[in-house]
Amino acid sequence: AQSVTQPDIHITVSEGASLELRCNYSYGATPYLFWYVQSPGQGLQLLLKYFSGDTLVQGIKGFEAEFKRSQSSFNLRKPSVHWSDAAEYFCAVGGGGGNKLTFGTGTQLKVEL
């Protein structure tokens, strides 16, 4: 069965500091991996995705993530956080072709000004 672990429930960073959100997955084959962001009271917006190819993927809003098969990880990074990045971040794994996405429990990011 596929699963996703986001070990950090809450993270607080100062504006301008770098950010790394951790994600570990379990999947029997080559995974499709995603990071979504949810602002309060809003739906989920896709930040970036990994299907195949280059293991470092770039997304919107200056985010990037690196797929490391040996560590079953897909960590999200941003070099300099902005106050507007405060939100809930979800990592998800899917099998492609209309299969379900399995989400992690989310990491709530707070940004100190």
Add this chain to the structure above:
Amino acid sequence: DTAVSQTPKYLVTQMGNDKSIKCEQNLGHDTMYWYKQDSKKFLKIMFSYNNKELIINETVPNRFSPKSPDKAHLNLHINSLELGDSAVYFCASSQRSRGDEQFFGPGTRLTVL
């Protein structure tokens, strides 16, 4: 133009009532989903339809009945509402041939009193 829309945005009702949530997507996708997000922000797939055919049916009480009249619409009907049904319900869509990049609607917050 709204890509994935849901109605209503908020739904407050009494236990035992029957209610429906509607979802429409204008992305031309062939697959649609319902997810439930509980009070701890945990997201879980409920159902998925591909070209109006049910392809994912997780362990959801049979009080929940999805219906897809066409590829662009997926509705969720809930009978005999219970307190535990209170949650945010998200609709999503994707194009099966392009993997699992799912686009989410704004959510419907259901409160059962």
